[in-house]
Amino acid sequence: MSYFFPALQAEWLKVRKSKVIRITAVVFTIAPLMAGFFMIVLINPEFANSSGLLRAKTQFAGEADWASYLRLHAQIIAVGGILVFGFVTSWIFGREYADRTAKDLLALPYSRGVIVIAKFIVSFITNILLSAYVVTLGIIIGWIIGLPQWSSAIFVHGLSILLVVTFITISLSTPVAFIASYGGGYLAPLGFVILTVVLSQIVAVTGFGDYFPWAIPAIFSGLTEGDGVLSFNSLFIIIITSLLGIFSTLFWWIFADQH
Template sequence: MGHFTAALQAEGSKIRKSKMIWVTLAIFTVAPLMGGFFMFVLKDPELARTTGLLGDKAQILGEATWPAYFSLLAQIIAVGGLIVFGFVTSWVFGREYADRTIKDLLALPVRRSIIVLAKFIAIFITCLLLSLYVIVVGILIGMGVGLPEWSAATASEGIYLLAVTTLLTVALSPPVAFFACYGKGFLAPIGFVIFMVVCAQIIAAIGYGAYFPWAVPALYSGMAGTAGGLTAISFVIVVLIAMAGFAATVAWWLAADQQ
């Protein structure tokens, strides 16, 4: 337990002191600001046009309500989170190769599975905090815009939607970690994330997104207007992908001396 605590503290310290965390915070700050602007335009499009914020020929669809806004924030986390959380994961694992510290970690008298577990938990906590940041900033912006239909029930349903979307998105991080180890750096995992995002869009468009794990968070968030035909199998697939990615990453570290 002592080794695990020390490893977790070390990973947390690396993340806190890195520039990576500030980059992700900046990205996740712009996202709710854009969502708030979109709601502001929907709430009063004529005011947006008269003040020059919206062109005369611009067409904006949707409604400016709290349920719609919570769904929009969930979509931001679902799509943006795949990239941002993937970036965090690729940094946590890939930097060991970029900074040439992987040999030092492998030489430590600590089980390698403990180091990998500490990294994943640090990633999980970081991604949850980033999502919490988006939720808090988003709610404050929504209050500033003055969106209608606020109630305790609406808030609880919206926060539940955001929480589940976050968990589904974070669960897709372990395969990224494996590609960071396999590619020994940042390019392979980031390329993998971008490829999966593109595939998710295509597969969801042809109607099979419920069976493609990287499309499940977006569908659950309401990007397709509804839950997108998700079933229990959809969530099981996401869990299996998470377990497979974790197992593959641990296996890679256990055999790292032969790689």
């Protein structure tokens, strides 16, 4: 345990000093800005009269009110979060191989498992902070726009869905850590993340989204057809997927030959 906190501090320092995470936050800023833009179009339909395509694209956002606005943010995190959270996780684990610093970590006088757990915790904290930043910015934009039908009950309900979607989406990024460790870099995990996003759309259309982990957040957020309820089977699949990612990464770092 005496080695854990120094390892955690070192991993957090890497994230805090990284320009990659800052750039990721800037790119993720596009999400609430686009959500706000959609609400503006819905509030002012004449704004999009010159473009029927623009009007059609904003219809999926629902009505111009706080309930639809918060639900839209949950949908953004359900889909965009798979990409962003997966990218952050792949960077935290894959950078050691890309920068050729993995051998330095393995030479440290403590268990490799301590390194992996510290990386997972920092990855979780980083992704939570990114989500909090996006949601907070989105709420500020909503107030600036002047969205109607605000109430504490609507806000609490929308925020609870946002929290659930955020946590389950972040938990699904753990297999990315294993792919980054096994592949020894960024390309393999990024390819895996893109593949999961594509497959989740295909599987959801076929009606089997409840059984594909990376499609479940979108279903729960209401992006795809479904009852919007996180069933026991879906929750079980997410937990198993997350645990497999954690333990497979631990196994690889502890037992695999590292060259």
